[in-house]
Amino acid sequence: MKERELEELFRDAARTAPPAAFDAADIAARSRRVTARRRMAATGGSLVAAAVLAVGIGAGTGMLPSEPQAGPSPRTTAQQPMPRTGGTDSGPSVLGLPGGGCGPDERLAKALATRLPHTSGNMPLAARECPTASRAASFRLVEGESKGRVTAIVSPVATVPPERREPGTSRMPDGTKLAVERANSGRVVMVRSDPDPGAQAPYGDRLSAIAGDLAKRF
Numbered sequence: 001m002k003e004r005e006l007e008e009l010f011r012d013a014a015r016t017a018p019p020a021a022f023d024a025a026d027i028a029a030r031s032r033r034v035t036a037r038r039r040m041a042a043t044g045g046s047l048v049a050a051a052v053l054a055v056g057i058g059a060g061t062g063m064l065p066s067e068p069q070a071g072p073s074p075r076t077t078a079q080q081p082m083p084r085t086g087g088t089d090s091g092p093s094v095l096g097l098p099g100g101g102c103g104p105d106e107r108l109a110k111a112l113a114t115r116l117p118h119t120s121g122n123m124p125l126a127a128r129e130c131p132t133a134s135r136a137a138s139f140r141l142v143e144g145e146s147k148g149r150v151t152a153i154v155s156p157v158a159t160v161p162p163e164r165r166e167p168g169t170s171r172m173p174d175g176t177k178l179a180v181e182r183a184n185s186g187r188v189v190m191v192r193s194d195p196d197p198g199a200q201a202p203y204g205d206r207l208s209a210i211a212g213d214l215a216k217r218f
Contacts, residue, residue: 102130102153109137111217112152112191115210116203118143127151131159135218146202148195152210154218160188169208175200179207181215189215 103109109124119139127136130153138151157165165188169179178192191211193201203210 102127102134103136103138105135105137108135108152108154108214108218109139111214112137112139112150112210115206115213116141116150118202125149127153131155133159141202143202145200146195146204147199148193148202150191150193150203150207150210152214153190153192154183154214155188155190157186157188160190164188164190177201177204177207179211181208181211183215183218185218187218189218 103126104124113119113124116139118141122139122141125138125140127138128151130136132155134153134155136151136153138149140149141147164178164180167181169177171177175195176192178190181189183189189211191207191214193204193207195201195204
């Protein structure tokens with residue numbers, strides 16, 4: 001084939017080629033869509049990275065709540081130790097044990113027992129009442145028709161009512177007798193005899209001597 005004939009063939013093929021399926025406008029539009037997708041992808045990646053960073057910072061600084069840690073369960077009410085309460089026994093008590101009143105004080109009980117022969121074998125009792133910071137001891141006695149309790153109390157002056165501080169003896173309407181003396185220590189010594197109903201006060205006529213003897217010891 002001659003060169004001229006070949007050129008004509010190429011020229012004819014170019015003239016008979018089908019028209020293009022897209023033009024410059026289509027190319028520009030496709031280019032814009034591709035650019036937009038790339039921008040969106042880049043933005044999404046940045047947001048994910050920022051979220052991961054924020055979670056890491058929050059967990060490290062305690063800004064975000066952490067998972068509750070397992071620990072021992074709280075003790076129930078049944079497991080709590082029960083509080084201990086003191087007794088309210090108001091009856092007699094022996095030496096060294098608490099009573100409902102005051103005492104009995106061991107030293108004072110021994111001193112009082114030496115002045116009360118009828119206490120042989122009797123257990124010292126707590127006084128039914130006494131001032132604050134007092135020593136006290138009491139014995140129940142039976143001496144013929146005299147029945148009741150003889151109680152000795154040694155108290156600081158400031159805790160004794162003024163009418164009970166002065167030395168002397170007195171008798172109350174119920175038959176109770178009281179003797180008061182001042183001890184060598186400055187304390188007030190009171191010895192009282194409380195008779196049973198219908199009986200006489202035991203050792204009623206010897207209370208003053210007993211109080212005087214205890215005043216020398218306390």
